[in-house]
Amino acid sequence: HYPAQIETPPEGQLRCGAHTDYGSHTILLADDSPGGLQVLTRSGEWIDAVPPKNAFIINIGDMMEMWTNDRWRSNQHRVANPPAGDAPTGDAPAGDRLSIAFFTYPNPDVLIECIPTCLSDAEAPKHPPVLAGDYRRMKVQSITVAAQAG
Numbered sequence: 138h139y140p141a142q143i144e145t146p147p148e149g150q151l152r153c154g155a156h157t158d159y160g161s162h163t164i165l166l167a168d169d170s171p172g173g174l175q176v177l178t179r180s181g182e183w184i185d186a187v188p189p190k191n192a193f194i195i196n197i198g199d200m201m202e203m204w205t206n207d208r209w210r211s212n213q214h215r216v217a218n219p220p221a222g223d224a225p226t227g228d229a230p231a232g233d234r235l236s237i238a239f240f241t242y243p244n245p246d247v248l249i250e251c252i253p254t255c256l257s258d259a260e261a262p263k264h265p266p267v268l269a270g271d272y273r274r275m276k277v278q279s280i281t282v283a284a285q286a287g
Contacts, residue, residue: 138233138234138235138236139152139172139216139233139234139235139236140233141233142218142219146218150218151215151216151217151218152172152216152217152218152234153215153216154215155177155213155214155215156213156214156215157198157199157211157212157213157214158196158197158198158199158211158240159198159199159200159242159272159273159276159277160198160199160200160240160241160242160243160273161198161200161201161204161241161242161243162195162196162197162198162201162241163195163196163198163238163239163240163241164193164194164195164238164239164241165188165193165194165195165196165236165237165238165239166188166193166194166236166237166238167188167194167234167235167236167237168188168234168235168236169187169188169190170219170233170234171219171220172216172217172218172219172220172234173185173186173216173217173234173236174186174188174194174214174215174216174217174236175214175215175216175217176212176213176214177212177213177214177215183215183217185217186214196211196212196214197209197210197211197212198211198240198241199211199272199276200242200243200249200269200272202264203249203250203251203263203264203267204249204250204251204252204255205251205252205255206251206252206255206256206260206262206263206264207263208255216236242269242273243269244269244270245268245269245270245271245273246268246269246270247268247269248266248267248268248269249264249266249267249268249269249272250262250264250266250267251263251264
């Protein structure tokens with residue numbers, strides 16, 4: 138739940154910063170209110186991911202990208218604040234948003250390595266094999282260290 142914003146946030150502030158999901162995939166049910174999920178296009182542009190009515194958004198995660206040798210990409214995404222035109226006014230705060238996410242992860246002892254059918258004869262795996270638990274721990278530690286340094 139992203140609560141309504143009583144005050145207009147500073148320009149450039151996000152509800153959740155840019156990231157990829159660590160697991161295999163994420164299933165997201167999001168309401169269609171102003172602001173929300175944005176994805177980074179291959180050309181480097183942030184675009185709104187408008188959820189279809191009564192449907193889910195599926196984000197591919199890092200482990201699926203590794204399994205498929207980058208055929209399925211773990212896309213950078215973020216959560217934006219409501220647009221300036223939807224800023225709070227008087228007693229009517231703007232931007233209350235509900236998103237329900239289900240993050241899927243393999244068991245910690247699963248080896249994440251390229252699926253052989255995702256390689257052509259001339260290709261090599263783009264990612265070294267890693268245990269799912271070790272990969273998740275490394276990602277969490279990297280953001281924890283970055284947060285402590287920041």
